[in-house]
Amino acid sequence: MALALDGGNPVRRHDFPAWPYHDDTERAALIRAVDQGQWWRVGGSEITSFEAEFGEYHGGTTLAVTNGTHALELGLELLGLKPGDEVIVPAFTFISTSIAVQRAGGIPVPVDVDPVTYCLDPQALEAVRTPRTRVVIPVHMAGHVADMDAIGAWAARHDVVVFQDAAHAHGAVWSGRRIGDFGTLAAFSFQNGKLMTAGEGGALLLPSQEWFDEAFARHSCGRPLGDTHYEHRTPSSNYRMTEFAGAVLRAQLGRLAEQNARRESRWKTLSAALREIPGVVPQGRDPRCDLNPHYMAMAALDPAAHSGTDRDLVVRALVAEGIPAFVNYPPVYRTQAHEALRGNGLPDTAELAERNPVSEHLGAHGFWLHHRVLLGTDADCADVAEAVAKVLSELAGKKRSA
Numbered sequence: 001m002a003l004a005l006d007g008g009n010p011v012r013r014h015d016f017p018a019w020p021y022h023d024d025t026e027r028a029a030l031i032r033a034v035d036q037g038q039w040w041r042v043g044g045s046e047i048t049s050f051e052a053e054f055g056e057y058h059g060g061t062t063l064a065v066t067n068g069t070h071a072l073e074l075g076l077e078l079l080g081l082k083p084g085d086e087v088i089v090p091a092f093t094f095i096s097t098s099i100a101v102q103r104a105g106g107i108p109v110p111v112d113v114d115p116v117t118y119c120l121d122p123q124a125l126e127a128v129r130t131p132r133t134r135v136v137i138p139v140h141m142a143g144h145v146a147d148m149d150a151i152g153a154w155a156a157r158h159d160v161v162v163f164q165d166a167a168h169a170h171g172a173v174w175s176g177r178r179i180g181d182f183g184t185l186a187a188f189s190f191q192n193g194k195l196m197t198a199g200e201g202g203a204l205l206l207p208s209q210e211w212f213d214e215a216f217a218r219h220s221c222g223r224p225l226g227d228t229h230y231e232h233r234t235p236s237s238n239y240r241m242t243e244f245a246g247a248v249l250r251a252q253l254g255r256l257a258e259q260n261a262r263r264e265s266r267w268k269t270l271s272a273a274l275r276e277i278p279g280v281v282p283q284g285r286d287p288r289c290d291l292n293p294h295y296m297a298m299a300a301l302d303p304a305a306h307s308g309t310d311r312d313l314v315v316r317a318l319v320a321e322g323i324p325a326f327v328n329y330p331p332v333y334r335t336q337a338h339e340a341l342r343g344n345g346l347p348d349t350a351e352l353a354e355r356n357p358v359s360e361h362l363g364a365h366g367f368w369l370h371h372r373v374l375l376g377t378d379a380d381c382a383d384v385a386e387a388v389a390k391v392l393s394e395l396a397g398k399k400r401s402a
Contacts, residue, residue, distance in 0.1 A: 003394045004320040011387040012322030016380060019372040020197050025254065029247035039243045047246035051203075053253055057171065060180025060205040061212045064246060065219055065239040068167045068189025071202035072100035072137075074219055074239055075163055075185045078211070079135060081106045088128060088136040088160075090120040091331045091352070091359035097137055097165050098332040106134070107341060110333050112356040116284035118142065118298060121358070122150035135161045140169035140179075142296040142368070143195070145289050148174055148182055163187070166205070168295035170195040171260045175288045183207045190245070195259070195293050195371065196252035198245035256293075263294040263374040266381055270297060270374065273385035279305025280388060294374055297384075298328070300366040306392065308399060314391055315367050321387040324373065328366035331359040 002008025033039065033046050041047040047064050055062035065071050081087065083105030089097045091110035101108040111124040118141040125136065136155055138146035148162075155162045166172070166179050167189035179186050190201030204219075206212050217224040219239040222232040271282040283298040301311060311327065318325035332338050333352040342348075353360050373384055 001390060001394065003317050003391065004322075005317045010321045011390060012383050015322075016324065016370075016372045017375040019370065019375075020192060020199075020252075021255070021259075021375075022248075022251075025251040026248050029251045030244060033243045033247035036243065041240055041243060041246070044243035044246075046243045046250065047241055050246040050250045050253070053250060054203060055180070055205070057178075057253065057256075058180045058186075058205055059178035060186070060207060061209060063204045063206060063212055063215045063219060064241040064249075065202045065204060066241060067200050068187055068191060068194075068202040069096040069100060070219075070237075070239045071187035071189070071204045072096060072163075072165065073103055074215060075187055075204055076100060076104040076106065076135070077218055077236065078185065078215055079161055079163065081134060084132060085134040086130060086132040087134060088120075088125060089332065090137075090139050090141070091333060091356040092118060092329060092362050093139045093141070093165070093332060094167070094329055095332055095335055095337055096167070097139055098335075099337055101137075102337070102340065107132075107346070108332065108338070109133070109346075110331065110352060110356060110359070112358050113141070113362070114147075115358045115361075117144045117146070117286055117289075118283055118358075118362060119144055119146035120151065122147050122154055125151070125154050127355075129158060129160075133158070133160055135163050137163050137165050139165040139167075140172055142283060142298045143168045143170075143172055143293040144283065144285065145169060145172050145174035145179075145292070147286065147288075148177075149288070152182065164205075167191075167194070169293065170295075171256050171291060171293050172289070173291040176290060180205045180207075185211075190249060190252075193370065195295055196249060196256050198248040198252070201241055201245045201249060259375060260291060260293040263371060264292065266374040266376070266378070267292070267294050267297065269378045270381040270384060273381060274299055274388065277385065277389045277392065279392070294371055296368040296371060297373060298366065298368045299388075300328075300362055301392075303361075303365055306365075306396070309392070309395055311365050311367060314395065317391040317395070318367075318387055321391065323384055323387045324370040326368050326370070328362050328368060330363045331356060334363065 004010035
């Protein structure tokens with residue numbers, strides 16, 4: 001059974017459900033936004049309505065912004081982060097979590113993640129805490145909520161602020177609590193691949209109207225809501241969303257609950273099938289995570305079972321088999337962006353790698369599948385597992401015959 005990469009027949013010749021999903025709901029929303037005659041938030045109503053609906057769904061007051069990275073940057077500005085302040089971030093995360101800190105003048109301090117959930121490991125926090133530690137940013141990796149109980153308790157003991165990176169976690173629930181129920185700032189992304197999208201976009205979930213008023217001014221060049229006299233209170237930037245994006249996001253939010261339920265159901269099928277493949281370990285789950293929306297279907301290869309297997313080749317082979325597969329993020333300290341911090345007294349890459357073995361493992365041996373594979377059928381999940389098993393078996397056979 002030759003690999004499709006080598007000219008064999010692929011496991012799948014038809015695609016998974018399309019993403020972004022859209023129908024007449026988005027079309028009607030865009031026409032509604034156009035017909036307003038006002039296409040920015042100050043004169044229109046789509047963004048204001050979206051903010052109210054998203055906030056009600058997630059348990060907080062919402063400010064829509066241009067993208068998820070800007071939501072992180074704006075949140076750190078609101079928290080008063082100063083140059084030289086340290087912010088604890090997971091070593092295994094998309095780079096925006098770390099870059100937002102750098103752009104605010106702070107120093108991102110990577111810590112390792114839990115080997116089961118892939119979320120920030122609360123047990124790693126104390127070892128990196130210094131008198132300059134101001135904020136900790138737990139990332140809800142692939143939709144699995146980080147251990148907010150332990151992280152919140154540790155932060156409260158040490159007067160450290162918690163700021164959730166919820167870019168993957170639309171609709172997620174932890175121990176009966178929504179993302180906004182923790183009373184912290186939380187940043188969301190609506191980039192094209194996210195669980196709901198307008199191509200780009202983001203949101204900052206805030207604990208009160210007072211926070212919203214300050215955030216609104218800072219996302220609009222320092223101008224407070226209703227300003228008519230160019231009252232620029234702060235030297236802030238422009239992070240305003242357009243009415244078109246707000247209209248589309250209202251439509252996307254309307255089907256989020258149903259899609260989350262579908263992904264939860266399909267993940268049970270897919271993860272069980274992946275566990276049957278020797279040496280494949282899917283992302284696990286803390287039972288306190290009541291709802292994981294599964295932005296990514298994540299797994300990693302056990303190097304003991306697949307010694308010498310090239311993860312990147314595995315991903316290329318899966319793509320050739322018709323599976324939307326991707327390599328995992330590298331640890332943030334292995335990026336050129338993080339190299340810009342050298343000279344701040346931070347450990348070098350070798351030392352950080354030693355401190356973060358789980359992140360090293362996930363970065364080198366992990367892969368993920370687009371969440372649209374979970375919007376299909378159980379038969380689609382069976383195809384994914386068949387492709388993974390086929391690719392690993394064929395690559396192992398090539399190694400034995402080499």
